[in-house]
Amino acid sequence: MKSWTVAVVIMAAMFSGASQARAERERSSVGTTQSATSGPHTITSRVTLTASPHPHALSSRTPTGPLTPTTPHWSPPPCWYEPFWTAEAFRTFTEAKWAMHTATGGAPGDFAADRRRYGDFHTRDERPGMWWVAVDNPEIPGDARAGQCARKPFWVPRGTVPSVPRAMTPAMLAALAYQSTRVPGTEVGMTPADRSVVNLPSWIWLDRSRFTPVSVTARLPQAGLWARTTARPVGLRVDPGAARAVTYPASGECPTGPDGTIGAPRRGGADAADLPPCGVTYLRSSGGRTYALRATLNWRVDWAGSGGTGGELPGGTYGQTRDVTVQEIQSVVRQPVAGAR
Structure with a gap:
């Protein structure tokens, strides 16, 4: 890299x-x-x-952005x-x-x-x-x-x-590295891809090849100090952008699997009643508009530095919004006509 x-x-x-x-x-x-x-x-x-990796290498595939700390009031020096x-x-x-x-x-x-x-x-x-x-x-x-x-x-x-x-320390360098971390945007995959249907689960997943660990190293050679932060994706939060919707899991927090995947695409031939490990079911159509589905990736951030220093920094989040069209399929039931053959 x-x-x-x-x-x-x-x-x-x-x-x-x-x-x-x-x-x-x-x-x-x-x-x-x-x-x-x-x-x-x-x-x-x-x-x-x-x-x-280089931020430009990431942004060539998807937009990048800074982490938002999950710890209230935390900030770099x-x-x-x-x-x-x-x-x-x-x-x-x-x-x-x-x-x-x-x-x-x-x-x-x-x-x-x-x-x-x-x-x-x-x-x-x-x-x-x-x-x-x-x-x-x-x-x-x-x-x-x-x-x-x-x-x-x-x-x-x-x-x-x-x-x-406030003289520089490895921990302070780690905070500066955290401040400079840029992670890829959460462009999720969805099945169905183009539009969702009322009462039909939409399966959501992330391409794990896009979400590898991101490291930033801060160095101050004149003081013999350095620190390296590493951010790793650990889960995805899905907000359907609609009041009448059900998320899977119910919390909307999709964990990272043992193989590093988050969610999964719907398998061909799967039963309509199957529920996704990560997804959403809309209970009302978007009425000619769209719902703003928000997918926010959670990152764990650890650091190691000179002199055997290291530890865990506040977790971070970064997300993107995707417009989702939800349609309602009307079914027509035909009643038999008396005397018809």
Whole structure:
């Protein structure tokens, strides 16, 4: 299988005195090839996302979409800290920022606290490391919780796990991978295919060749961290889109069979009274219109990451709607005529 890598682009600025408030944090973005417009210097985030199979390979067969978490109020992190600057790079960037501030009329003492905090920027340390910075999640822009990552850049020696809240972890990378997961749409098969008949069961199934596990790997090499999520289909929920209808099973939840199949097409020669393992019987015609049958696939999501970490993430759902025409067949009963032969 092919994989794809998203290089995430951000912007960092040479800040003037008028933009000193924005200089409180140098931020980067991860998740898409989005960029901010805070200055002329472009730098690339270290976080990469790799999916298998390729989303385009999936979308060539059926539309794809993101998972909707089944756990209420769950969301990926709105912000975090990640290693970004080497000692020399951060020194060059920061001293240039200070120089521009002074050149544009700012007071030399405006950054006195930062000068004391950063010192020699750890350029003389025998043990190498990196400056970690605050990062906003661009997939949830404007999230007020991003203000939780208000800490200024801080130094972390190589091989050290920072004891700082919201510093990047494998679990956080797994949440970002979950956020980037795209699964195929639930285009179900139905028998009868073109239209249903009142009181006649319609058999529903999914082509299992379309619904293989989907994995996304998020990596932050500078921190030695990675996490891989894997989403697997585990069941199908059928909503007939009509009040007067019966689903099979009665709950509308069609489980995955031992061989990975969900539902089955109606067998040739099957008795009309046979009930499908997954399906629906409409009790009233659609009256020249259609019913919007909703098929939603349930996905289980597990993850594994660096350092032996791993676990289960909230399940997810993704579905599609199919228009179903339901007809009512009128039968004509002929009564015998007296004296007829």
